[in-house]
Amino acid sequence: MAIPVDTFFLGPDGEGTLQARIQQMIAEGILSGRLKKGERLPSSRSLAAHLGVSRMTVTLAYADLQASDYLSARDRSGYYISANAPEPPRFASRPAGEDRIDWSRALGRRFTGGATPDRPLNWADYPYPFLYGQTDPKLFDHANWRHCALRALGTRDFHAQATDYYDQDDPKLIEFITRHTLPRRGILAEPDEILVTMGAQNALWLTAQVLLTQRRTAVVEDPCYHGLRDILTQSRCHTAAVPVDARGLPPDLLPDHADVIFTTPSHQCPTNATMPMARRRALLASARDMDALIVEDDYEFEMAFLNAPSPSLKSLDRDGRVIYVGSFSKSIFPGLRLGYLVGPRPFIREARALRASVLRHPPGLMQRTAAYFLSLGHYDSLIRRMSRAYAERRRVMEAALAQHGLTVAGRGVHGGSSIWMRAPEDVDMGAVADALRGQGVLIEPGASFFHGAAPPRNYYRLAYSSIPPGRINAGIALIAAALQECG
Known part of the structure; x- marks a missing residue:
């Protein structure tokens, strides 16, 4: 070079x-x-x-x-x-005077200290990666994705990939979401009621920024997605955590008043509980009584390989109070970072303006490539392939868990890509995860999902999306041995 x-x-x-x-x-x-x-x-x-x-x-x-x-x-x-040139010192050299700023006073706000999980970047090099949110590259349709990317790079689509949409999105991608993705969830929406985001995380952040203030109260599930809790902490709103049960968020445990209710009804994160239809209607009625909005994170609805997914809350909403969050990052590949918001026009208008002031819009090339991959049928083929693979891996996983006597705390009724686990109460799964990493096993401790200063530390999540079925039993055996040693 x-x-x-x-x-x-x-x-x-x-x-x-x-x-x-x-x-x-x-x-x-x-x-x-x-x-x-x-x-x-x-x-x-x-x-x-x-x-x-x-x-x-x-x-x-x-x-x-x-x-x-x-x-x-x-x-x-x-x-x-030269190959024999002196090696740089281990410490970083600093220009004189760089540390003269007192950053403890200079920082107006702090965004560190959240519950971002510690995951090695070389996770694929580990023989037993039970990591959620990662995918097996052998399942992906590389050839057709490359074909769609080349088509998006062509002269005919140069305007779509090179233009500055400012606060708008690729019309082809919006058309597919409107005509194909949303109707599968029973949702009817117009193009100006949809906003493309940089994944579900970005969608949740935009929603919190638009809807919440320091005087408003947000309800979250306990346990819940730790990234959402970090977002709400940064927004400085009041937060009320409601414990979930085997059927998800209980409407009768909601506080007397809430402004925004965040929920994952189809596939509760991380317990995998599915909210039954009667409870969904009760949740909508409770929100109507307190004039609250509901943010529905409908992640992994495509991974319903056991039963058809339940209707979305958004499809049952008759008041326009449900804001829907979807993502292609879970179903295509995590690095894609493409999601979408669906909501009433006044909300989408404000979210669009906020997004434009931060990142304008997701890259046009990625939007157009994804639009081709979706509209040409490659996405549906990928979902079918992943569903078959996940069904087999889940069967192997459940057999291994039963064989080695590990306790399942929650599994998806319709499918999904992970199983929520519980160890004996005196076991710290954070310490167990550190010990297992040295044996080539990666698991996700569950403490970060819980609300409060002293969360339970005996929960953990095992995903089967990133590990081949032939390695599952050996990895579960190592986990069981580590737990037995702790016990």
């Missing part, structure tokens, strides 16, 4: 000869780690012209650095950072 010539400059307060200053500039770049071994330096002619010095000065500086083993020369190719 060639190092761009415009990354070099001589400071106005440098001391010594030009030749010495050039040597020092390059040596500092190597010692700081900015210039990597094997990278090619600019030619002496181009660097001299860029710095405004004679070519001989640069040539002599290069020669001295070569003699010191910082550089190596290759015939007819130029100078490179």
Whole structure:
């Protein structure tokens, strides 16, 4: 890799000869780690012209650095950072005066300290990854996705991928969501009632920003998606946590007044409970009585490989008080980061304006590629393939859990991609997860899902979306052995 010539400059307060200053500039770049071994330096002619010095000065500086083993020369190719150059120090070098700001006072608000899970980026290298939200690349339709991406990159679609939509979205993607995705959930919506987001997380953030203030109260399920709880904490609203049971959120436990109720009725996160129809109607009635809005996160509704999914809350709503959150990131692949909001026009109008002030709109190329993948039928084929694979993996998982005597706390009635587990009360699954990682097993401790300062630590989640069926039993055996050792 060639190092761009415009990354070099001589400071106005440098001391010594030009030749010495050039040597020092390059040596500092190597010692700081900015210039990597094997990278090619600019030619002496181009660097001299860029710095405004004679070519001989640069040539002599290069020669001295070569003699010191910082550089190596290759015939007819130029100078490179030597393989024997000194290693950068382990500590980062800092310019003088960088830490003169008192950041404890300078920061107006803090967004750290949430419950973001610790997941290794190389999770796929572990033999037993029971991680939720990750997918098995062997299940994905790489060929057709690549075909759709090439089609989106073509001349005919150049406007769609290159244009600045400002606060709008790709009409092809909106059309598919309107005519195909939403009707499957019993939802009828017009294009101006839909907003494309950067995944469900972004949709929940936009919703909280638009609907909540410091004087309003949000109801969340307990346990619930930890990312939602972080969002509500940052919004500074009042939060009321309602314990869920085997049928999801109980309407009779709602506080006397709530402004916004966040729920996952079809597939409760993380317990996998499914809210029955009678409770859904009761929840809508309770929200009507207190004049509250409901935010329905309908994640994983496509993964209903055991039974048909229940009707969405949005499809039962006759008052326009339900805001629907959907996502393609769970069903296509997590890195896609495409979701959508469906709600009344006044709400979508404000959410659209807020999104435009933060990121304008999701990248046009990704929207158009996804639109082709969806509209050409590849998405439906992918869902069928994933459903068959998940059904087999769940069968193997449940057999392994029964064989090794592990306790299931919740499983999806219609399907899904994970099982909610419970260990004995005196077991800290955070410590167990750390120990299992050294054995190649990745699990998700459940404490971060619970509300309060002292959450139960004996819950954990096991996903089967990212692990081949042939490895499930061996991984469950290692988990059982670790729990037995703790017990």
